[in-house]
Amino acid sequence: MDIVDLSRLQFAFTAMIHFLFVPLTLGMAFLLAIMESVYVMTGKTIYRDMTKFWGKLFGINFALGVTTGIAMEFQFGTNWSYYSHYVGDIFGAPLAIEALMAFFLESTLIGLFFFGWDRLNKEKHLAVTWLMALASNLSALWILVANGWMQHPVGSVFNIDTMRMELTSFSEVIFNPVAQVKFVHTVSAGYVTGAVFVLAISSWYLLKGRDLPFARRSFAIASAFGLASALSVIVLGDESGYEIGDVQKVKLAAVEAEWHTHPAPAAFTVFGVPNEQTQTTDYALKIPAVLGLIATRSVTEEVAGISELKEKHLERIIRGQEAYVLMTQYRAGDKSPATINRFNEVSADLGYGMLLTAYTDDVANATAEHIAQAVEDSVPKVWPLFWSFRIMVACGVSMLVLFAAAFWHSAKRTVDKPRWLLKFALFSLPLPWIACEAGWFVAEYGRQPWAIGEILPTHLAVSQLSVSDIWFSLGTIVVLYTIFVIIEMWLMTKYARLGPSSLHTGKYDLESPATVKEA
Amino acid sequence: MDYEALRFIWWVLIGVLLIGFVVTDGFDMGVAALLKVLGKSNDERRVMINAIAPHWDGNQVWLITAGGALFAAWPTIYAASFSGFYIALMLTLFALFLRPIGFEYRAKIDSETWRSRWDWALTAGSAIPALIFGVAFGNLLQGVPFYFDDILRLHYTGGFWALLNPFALLAGVLSLLMIVNHGATYLQLKTEAELKARSEKLSVKLALVCAVIFVLAGVWLFLAVDGYSVTSLIDTNGANRTTDKTVLIIAGAWFSNYAKWPLLWLAPALGVVGFLVCALASKTQRHITAFISSSLAIAMVVLTAGISMFPFVMPSSTTPAHSLTMWDATASETTLMIMFVVACIFVPLILAYTGWSYFVMRGRLNEQHIRDNSHSLY
Numbered sequence: 001m002d003i004v005d006l007s008r009l010q011f012a013f014t015a016m017i018h019f020l021f022v023p024l025t026l027g028m029a030f031l032l033a034i035m036e037s038v039y040v041m042t043g044k045t046i047y048r049d050m051t052k053f054w055g056k057l058f059g060i061n062f063a064l065g066v067t068t069g070i071a072m073e074f075q076f077g078t079n080w081s082y083y084s085h086y087v088g089d090i091f092g093a094p095l096a097i098e099a100l101m102a103f104f105l106e107s108t109l110i111g112l113f114f115f116g117w118d119r120l121n122k123e124k125h126l127a128v129t130w131l132m133a134l135a136s137n138l139s140a141l142w143i144l145v146a147n148g149w150m151q152h153p154v155g156s157v158f159n160i161d162t163m164r165m166e167l168t169s170f171s172e173v174i175f176n177p178v179a180q181v182k183f184v185h186t187v188s189a190g191y192v193t194g195a196v197f198v199l200a201i202s203s204w205y206l207l208k209g210r211d212l213p214f215a216r217r218s219f220a221i222a223s224a225f226g227l228a229s230a231l232s233v234i235v236l237g238d239e240s241g242y243e244i245g246d247v248q249k250v251k252l253a254a255v256e257a258e259w260h261t262h263p264a265p266a267a268f269t270v271f272g273v274p275n276e277q278t279q280t281t282d283y284a285l286k287i288p289a290v291l292g293l294i295a296t297r298s299v300t301e302e303v304a305g306i307s308e309l310k311e312k313h314l315e316r317i318i319r320g321q322e323a324y325v326l327m328t329q330y331r332a333g334d335k336s337p338a339t340i341n342r343f344n345e346v347s348a349d350l351g352y353g354m355l356l357t358a359y360t361d362d363v364a365n366a367t368a369e370h371i372a373q374a375v376e377d378s379v380p381k382v383w384p385l386f387w388s389f390r391i392m393v394a395c396g397v398s399m400l401v402l403f404a405a406a407f408w409h410s411a412k413r414t415v416d417k418p419r420w421l422l423k424f425a426l427f428s429l430p431l432p433w434i435a436c437e438a439g440w441f442v443a444e445y446g447r448q449p450w451a452i453g454e455i456l457p458t459h460l461a462v463s464q465l466s467v468s469d470i471w472f473s474l475g476t477i478v479v480l481y482t483i484f485v486i487i488e489m490w491l492m493t494k495y496a497r498l499g500p501s502s503l504h505t506g507k508y509d510l511e512s513p514a515t516v517k518e519a
Numbered sequence: 520m521d522y523e524a525l526r527f528i529w530w531v532l533i534g535v536l537l538i539g540f541v542v543t544d545g546f547d548m549g550v551a552a553l554l555k556v557l558g559k560s561n562d563e564r565r566v567m568i569n570a571i572a573p574h575w576d577g578n579q580v581w582l583i584t585a586g587g588a589l590f591a592a593w594p595t596i597y598a599a600s601f602s603g604f605y606i607a608l609m610l611t612l613f614a615l616f617l618r619p620i621g622f623e624y625r626a627k628i629d630s631e632t633w634r635s636r637w638d639w640a641l642t643a644g645s646a647i648p649a650l651i652f653g654v655a656f657g658n659l660l661q662g663v664p665f666y667f668d669d670i671l672r673l674h675y676t677g678g679f680w681a682l683l684n685p686f687a688l689l690a691g692v693l694s695l696l697m698i699v700n701h702g703a704t705y706l707q708l709k710t711e712a713e714l715k716a717r718s719e720k721l722s723v724k725l726a727l728v729c730a731v732i733f734v735l736a737g738v739w740l741f742l743a744v745d746g747y748s749v750t751s752l753i754d755t756n757g758a759n760r761t762t763d764k765t766v767l768i769i770a771g772a773w774f775s776n777y778a779k780w781p782l783l784w785l786a787p788a789l790g791v792v793g794f795l796v797c798a799l800a801s802k803t804q805r806h807i808t809a810f811i812s813s814s815l816a817i818a819m820v821v822l823t824a825g826i827s828m829f830p831f832v833m834p835s836s837t838t839p840a841h842s843l844t845m846w847d848a849t850a851s852e853t854t855l856m857i858m859f860v861v862a863c864i865f866v867p868l869i870l871a872y873t874g875w876s877y878f879v880m881r882g883r884l885n886e887q888h889i890r891d892n893s894h895s896l897y
Contacts, residue, residue, distance in 0.1 A: 089851050463598075
C-alpha cells in the first residue's frame with residue numbers, strides 16, 4: 001500500500017470509530033435535557049434519577065467521543081497537509097468556529113452537568129443541560145458545514161499566486177444547501193441513535209421485570225422522541241437525495257447503479273447485483289419513476305448515468321490538462337496576458353487536470369491511456385455504495401416501524417405486555433450504528449476520487465510522509481482504539497446491567513449490599 | 520483594517536490561544552502528571568482528580584481551538600508543522616487519547632490495579648504532551664529541514680530522532696517542569712492539609728528550577744543557536760509569496776527584536792520574576808499569588824519564544840527562503856477578517872462562562888468530601 005491508501009485507511013478508521021460515539025452524544029444530550037425538564041416541571045425525583053443514570057452512560061460514551069475527536073482535528077494537518085494548505089482558507093474557518101462557538105461551551109458545561117447537581121439550583125442545572133445539548137448540536141452544524149463544502153465547494157475561488165483556494169463568500173459556505181441537508185439529516189440520525197439506545201436498554205429491564213416505573217418512563221420518552229426523529233431522518237434523507245441529484249450526480253449514479261442515462265422518469269432499483277464488468281445490474285428489481293421523483297422532483301428530467309457522466313469527465317480532463325500546464329507555466333514565470341487569459345478560461349477544470357498526476361508526472365504529455373484511466377477512475381466503485389446505501393435505508397425503515405409500535409403501546413400504557421416488541425427493541429440496538437456508519441460511508445466514499453469535489457483529488461491531498469511513518473501511526477491507532485472500544489463496551493454493559501441501582505439512592509431493585517459493593 | 524494589521528492581530532491571537540492553553544490546560548496536565556508523585560493514597564489522588572474534574576475538558580478545548588485557529592488563520596503553517604513533526608505529533612495524540620477516558624473510567628471500577636493503571640495513563644497522557652510541546656518549540660527556534668515544491672507541496676527532510684537534540688530537550692524539560700509546577704500551584708488553591716503542604720514544598724523547588732532553566736535556555740540561545748532574518752522586502756499587505764524571499768541565518772538574530780525595542784525585554788524578565796515570586800509565595804502560603812505568578816511566568820515564556828522569532832513562525836534550516844512567517848503564510852484577508860470578528864465575539868463569552876464554572880465549583884476539596892460522594896465523583 002502507498003501513502004495515499006494508508007492515509008485514507010487511517011482517516012476512514014479514525015472517522016468511523018469517532019462516529020460511533022458522536023451520534024449517541026447528539027441524541028442522548030437532548031434526551032437528558034427532556035428528562036430533566038420533566039423533573040423540574042413535575043418535581044418527581046425519578047426523573048432526576050433518570051437524568052443521572054442515563055447521564056452516566058452518556059459520560060462513558062462522551063469520553064471516547066472526545067478522545068477520538070482530537071485525532072480528527074490533528075489529522076488534517078498531519079496526514080493531509082496539501083489539503084490543509086490548499087483549502088485551509090475556507091475549510092479551517094468552520095472548524096475553528098466550531099471550537100469557539102460550540103465545543104468550548106459543551107465541554108465547559110459538561111463538567112457542571114456532572115458535578116454541579118449540589119451547587120446549582122434546579123433551574124440553573126436544567127439550563128446547563130439544555131445549553132450542553134444545544135452546543136453539541138451546534139458542533140455538528142459547523143462540522144457538517146465543513147464537510148458539506150468538501151462535497152460541494154461553493155463561495156471560493158482558486159488563487160494562482162498563493163496556489164490555493166480562497167474564500168469569497170462565507171455566507172455561501174454556511175448556507176451551502178448540501179451542508180444544510182446534511183446537518184439536519186445527521187443530527188436526526190443522532191437523535192434516533194439516542195432513542196434506540198434508551199429504548200433497547202429500557203426494554204431489557206422490562207423483559208427482566210426490573211425497575212419497572214423507571215424503565216416504563218424511559219421507554220415512553222425514548223419512543224416519542226425516537227418516532228419524531230425517525231420520521232425526520234427519513235424525510236430529510238430524501239431531501240438529501242434531491243440535493244445530491246442536483247449537485248453530486250456522480251454519487252447519485254453510483255449509489256443507484258445508474259450505468260446509463262434512461263428516458264425520464266428514472267426507475268429506482270430496490271435490489272440487484274451491480275456488475276462493473278458489464279456495466280449493468282444483474283437481477284435488478286426496479287420500481288418505475290421513483291428515482292426520478294426523488295432525485296429531480298419531476299417526471300420529465302433525466303437522472304444522468306455513469307457512462308454519460310464519464311463522457312463529460314473526459315472533456316473536463318482534457319481542458320483540465322491545459323489548465324494544469326498553463327498553471328505550471330505561470331508559476332515558472334510566464335506571466336503573459338495570453339497565458340493568464342487562457343488559464344482563466346479553463347481554470348474551472350484545473351482539478352480534473354490534477355487527476356492526471358496520479359498516472360504521470362508529466363501532465364503536459366499525458367498519453368491517451370493515462371487520460372482513459374483518469375476517466376475510468378473519475379467515478380467511485382458502484383457496489384460498495386449501492387449496498388451501503390440500501391443497508392442504511394433498511395435499518396432506517398426498521399427503526400421507524402419499531403418506534404411506531406413502541407409509541408403506540410406506550411401511549412396505550414401496554415408496554416410490558418407485547419414481549420415481541422421488547423425483544424424487537426432490544427435486538428434493534430445495533431441498527432442505528434450500522435445505519436450511521438453506512439450513511440457516512442456513502443457520503444465519503446461516494447465523493448471519490450475527490451478530497452474536495454471537482455477541485456482537489458484525494459491522491460494529491462496527502463502529506464509527503466514515509467510509508468513506515470503511517471504504518472506506525474495506523475498500527476498504534478488501531479491497537480489503542482480497539483482496547484478503548486472494548487473497555488468502553490464492557491463498562492457500558494456493566495452499568496447498563498446495574499441500571500439505576502448504580503446511583504446508590506437506595507430506591508432501586510438491585511441495591512442489595514452485595515451489588516452495591518460491586519459498583 | 521488592512522491585511523497587514525489583520526496579520527499582526529492573528530499573530531497576537533494565536534499567541535493568546537496558546538497562552539490560554541498552557542495557563543488553563545497546563546494546570547490540569549500538571550495535576551494529572553503529579554498523581555503518583557503527590558497523591559499518597561487513593562483518596563488523595565481522588566482529591567487531586569476531582570479538583571480538576573469539572574474543568575479539564577473545557578480547558579483542553581483551548582488546545583483544540585488553537586489547532587483550529589492555526590488551520591483557519593495560518594493554513595500553510597498548520598499543514599507544515601503538523602506533517603513535519605509527524606511522529607512527535609502522533610505521540611502527543613496517543614498520550615492525549617488517555618486523558619478523557621482516564622478521568623471518566625478510573626472511578627468506574629472498584630479495583631486497585633484498575634485505578635493504578637489509569638493513574639499511570641493520566642500521568643503519561645499529561646506529561647508527554649507537555650514535554651513534546653517544549654521540544655517542538657526548541658526545534659522551531661533552531662529551524663527545521665523542509666522545502667516546498669513547485670505546487671507548494673511540503674517536503675520535510677528530517678527525521679524524528681533529530682528533534683531530540685540537546686537544546687530542544689532543554690526546552691522540553693522547561694515546558695514539562697513549568698506545567699507540573701503550575702499544577703502544584705493549583706493544588707495549593709484546591710486542597711487541604713498534607714496534600715497542600717506537599718504542593719507548596721514542590722512549587723518552591725520547581726519554580727526556582729524553572730527560573731534557572733529559562734535563563735540557561737536564553738543564554739544558550741544567545742551563544743549557540745543561530746537566528747533567521749528576512750533580508751528582502753516582504754509585502755506585508757499583499758498576497759502570500761511564501762517561497763519568494765531571501766532569508767539569512769545569522770548568529771544572534773533571535774535577539775534583534777529586543778535590540779530594536781528594548782521594552783520587549785519585559786517579557787523574559789517578567790517570566791523570571793514570575794517564577795521567583797511563585798517560589799516565594801508558595802513558601803509563604805500565599806496561594807493565589809503563587810497561582811497567578813505561575814500563570815504569568817508560563818505566559819511570558821511562550822511570549823518570549825514568540826517575540827524572539829517574530830516574524831518567523833517556522834524557519835527552514837535547509838531552504839531558508841521557504842521559511843514560514845506570520846506575514847506570508849496566512850489565510851486570505853477575508854478569512855482573517857471573519858475569524859477576527861468571530862474571535863472578538865466568542866473569546867469574551869468563553870472567558871465569562873469559564874469563569875462562572877470556576878465560581879460555581881469554587882472551594883477546597885478534602886478526603887472526607889470524596890468519601891461522602893464516592894459514587895458521583897471521579
